[in-house]
Amino acid sequence: MIQMHNVFMSYQPESSALADINLKIPKGDFVFLTGQSGAGKSTLLKLVYADLIPTRGQVLIDGVNLTRLSRSQIPQLRRSIGVVFQDYKLLPNRTVLENVAITLEVLGWGKRDIGKKVFHILKRMGLEDKVNATPLRLSGGEQQRVALARALVNDPKILVADEPTGNLDDENKEAILQIFKEANNRGTTVVVATHDRRVIENSHRTVIRLDKGRIVEVPNVQG
Amino acid sequence: MSKANKGAVRPKLEQEGFFGRLSYFFSRAVANLRQNVFVSAVTVGTIALALLIASLFLLVYVNLDGMAQGWSDKVQVTAYFDQEPAPLAVAALKGRVQALPGTAKVIFVSQAEAEKRLRSRLKGQESLLEGITQEVLPASFEIRLDREHRDNESVAAYVRKLKQIQGISEVQYGEEWVQRFNSFMNLFRLMGGLLGAFLTITVLFIVSNTIKLTIYARKEELELLGLVGATRFFIKAPFLIEGVLQGAAGAVISLLALLACYYTFLKNAGDFLGINPASAGLSFLPATHLAGVVAGGILLGFIGSATSLKRFINV
Numbered sequence: 001m002i003q004m005h006n007v008f009m010s011y012q013p014e015s016s017a018l019a020d021i022n023l024k025i026p027k028g029d030f031v032f033l034t035g036q037s038g039a040g041k042s043t044l045l046k047l048v049y050a051d052l053i054p055t056r057g058q059v060l061i062d063g064v065n066l067t068r069l070s071r072s073q074i075p076q077l078r079r080s081i082g083v084v085f086q087d088y089k090l091l092p093n094r095t096v097l098e099n100v101a102i103t104l105e106v107l108g109w110g111k112r113d114i115g116k117k118v119f120h121i122l123k124r125m126g127l128e129d130k131v132n133a134t135p136l137r138l139s140g141g142e143q144q145r146v147a148l149a150r151a152l153v154n155d156p157k158i159l160v161a162d163e164p165t166g167n168l169d170d171e172n173k174e175a176i177l178q179i180f181k182e183a184n185n186r187g188t189t190v191v192v193a194t195h196d197r198r199v200i201e202n203s204h205r206t207v208i209r210l211d212k213g214r215i216v217e218v219p220n221v222q223g
Numbered sequence: 224m225s226k227a228n229k230g231a232v233r234p235k236l237e238q239e240g241f242f243g244r245l246s247y248f249f250s251r252a253v254a255n256l257r258q259n260v261f262v263s264a265v266t267v268g269t270i271a272l273a274l275l276i277a278s279l280f281l282l283v284y285v286n287l288d289g290m291a292q293g294w295s296d297k298v299q300v301t302a303y304f305d306q307e308p309a310p311l312a313v314a315a316l317k318g319r320v321q322a323l324p325g326t327a328k329v330i331f332v333s334q335a336e337a338e339k340r341l342r343s344r345l346k347g348q349e350s351l352l353e354g355i356t357q358e359v360l361p362a363s364f365e366i367r368l369d370r371e372h373r374d375n376e377s378v379a380a381y382v383r384k385l386k387q388i389q390g391i392s393e394v395q396y397g398e399e400w401v402q403r404f405n406s407f408m409n410l411f412r413l414m415g416g417l418l419g420a421f422l423t424i425t426v427l428f429i430v431s432n433t434i435k436l437t438i439y440a441r442k443e444e445l446e447l448l449g450l451v452g453a454t455r456f457f458i459k460a461p462f463l464i465e466g467v468l469q470g471a472a473g474a475v476i477s478l479l480a481l482l483a484c485y486y487t488f489l490k491n492a493g494d495f496l497g498i499n500p501a502s503a504g505l506s507f508l509p510a511t512h513l514a515g516v517v518a519g520g521i522l523l524g525f526i527g528s529a530t531s532l533k534r535f536i537n538v
């Protein structure tokens with residue numbers, strides 16, 4: 001469960017990227033976060049995986065207050081959250097397999113276990129032919145699926161995705177959304193930030209709409 | 224919410240043991256080295272050059288010190304008696320001298336013995352000895368001091384105590400140039416210390432900056448590792464190992480270069496300096512010093528890495 005109480009976030013003293021955010025996303029939910037560019041979607045997602053600490057207010061994940069985490073406790077939190085970054089953040093000089101393996105290496109898994117698990121998820125993503133390719137040789141949709149594989153390979157409690165369908169054609173969008181759905185069916189809480197109306201309209205999911213850093217529309221989610 | 228919880232239940236896999244981890248960090252470190260061959264070469268070269276300078280200095284020092292020890296073995300204190308003591312008294316006096324702190328060895332030279340020595344030294348010129356009787360040559364103790372008591376002050380203090388023993392009239396000791404050489408060695412040690420400190424600071428500065436370049440080249444990777452939940456240790460370990468490997472490589476290269484210098488010198492010393500290197504007793508660095516140089520290289524690489532990481536990793 002993700003909870004935010006009276007969260008304010010300012011990058012600069014005068015302006016605030018987020019203002020008075022209150023929300024509660026139950027375990028196992030699938031939520032879209034929407035709003036125009038600059039509304040604060042990315043900022044809100046970064047609060048979830050403790051890349052940012054709010055200027056004011058509380059962020060709680062499964063009851064754990066992230067504003068009270070010490071620096072050494074943050075890795076533990078992040079290991080339970082899969083993140084799909086807007087710019088993918090794939091390492092250009094490592095293969096697809098190595099890029100996905102990073103999530104498990106960090107946990108101290110052995111080589112053989114990592115190999116099996118990574119190969120399994122790449123197959124699920126339809127990337128079994130690209131295992132040894134480097135990311136720059138892949139199409140946008142393929143890169144996005146590698147990023148997804150890296151986020152999902154350890155079956156995270158929470159999956160956070162920032163504009164995952166941004167530059168993709170309809171076919172790829174559909175494939176990506178299908179993967180989110182499957183992850184959600186396995187019990188992962190999914191939060192997807194997007195300004196793509198069509199994606200949201202077709203999904204019939206909960207939508208949190210942001211405007212200039214404030215929540216303006218919260219059907220089915222109590223603040 | 225019925226499907227909740229499932230995601231949280233993950234199969235617990237056996238974590239890798241200590242050696243598995245270490246081998247992972249090692250393979251990452253090696254991959255990093257291969258990705259930054261040029262910068263790594265600069266780091267290794269810097270460490271090698273600094274260690275070469277330091278170990279050349281060390282080599283000269285070790286050899287000079289060896290010579291100094293050889294010379295100072297000959298430094299003796301000779302205590303002369305007014306009268307030749309009776310044989311029984313000799314044993315008692317010897318005991319008293321032996322009891323003085325700093326005494327390594329005491330040899331009694333009787334008047335007869337002294338005369339014999341003189342005769343053998345003046346072989347072929349015996350005519351010079353006519354008229355000289357045993358009584359002219361005093362009996363003496365030849366005393367050798369242990370290593371810790373050979374500096375000027377200790378010897379002076381020793382001599383003062385020696386003179387208090389009854390029957391001893393005169394004491395001779397040391398040769399001045401040996402004392403001077405010892406002060407020179409002290410100066411040499413001081414210079415070595417200063418040179419070492421200077422080299423250490425310079426090398427740490429250069430090494431931490433070159434390593435910083437390699438870290439900078441992998442900024443994105445470090446950021447990503449932090450975001451997927453790597454601990455700071457996990458992120459740092461490959462860089463520290465990389466530093467250690469570079470330091471060790473630098474040390475080995477510097478020792479090889481030192482060995483080359485040493486043999487070149489041995490080969491040419493005869494021609495240029497007119498000395499016979501074999502009889503001059505020149506030696507290479509002993510094993511403990513070699514280990515010290517390697518340890519120094521490893522330490523330089525490690526500290527260089529650690530300091531440059533400090534500024535980068537705030538994950």
Ligand SMILES: Nc1ncnc2c1ncn2[C@@H]1O[C@H](COP(=O)(O)OP(=O)(O)O)[C@@H](O)[C@H]1O
Pocket residue numbers: 011012016017035036037038039040041042043044
């Ligand atoms: N690192 C940053 N430094 C300063 N301002 C930022 C930074 N990141 C975002 N902002 C500002 O915060 C606001 C919200 O940004 P963001 O969360 O990226 O919105 P969105 O993802 O909805 O487009 C914007 O006004 C943006 O300019």
Ligand SMILES: [Mg+2]
Pocket residue numbers: 038041042043086162
């Ligand atoms: Mg954004």
